[in-house]
Amino acid sequence: MIGVMGNHLTETRFRRVDDYSVEGYATLQQDRSVEFTSGEITLLIPEVDEIHQMDNFTDRPTVEIHVYGNDLRGLNRCRYNLETGKITPFVTEKYDNC
Structure with missing residues (x-):
């Protein structure tokens, strides 16, 4: 769950639309x-609806x-490059934005 406490946040959700046949690459479509x-929340559902991008355009x-x-530490996660389709796996080691 992500709650906005001040200002605005634009969330863009994506769907994976390829057939998973090319390891390390994905085709995403904006959903x-x-x-x-402020005061609004959004929910992410793992493995169902979690590919997202958060932006502050202000x-x-x-x-x-x-x-x-x-706990996200030690969890296998991915970054998706929208231009190339490349998937970069990473593991969160610590909270670096607190």
Whole structure:
């Protein structure tokens, strides 16, 4: 769950539309884009609806709080390059934005 406490946040969700046949690459299609303002929340459902991008298109910082159902440290995760389709795996070692 991600809650916006101040300013705005634009969340863009993506769907994976390829057949998973090329390891390390994915074809993503934009599903939707929604702007959230102070007091609103968004939910991510692992393995169902979690490929997303968060942007702040304003000139002010956005304050948000993230609540996870699990500790992200040690969790295998991925970054998707929208231009090349490359998937880069990573493991969160520590919280670097706190």
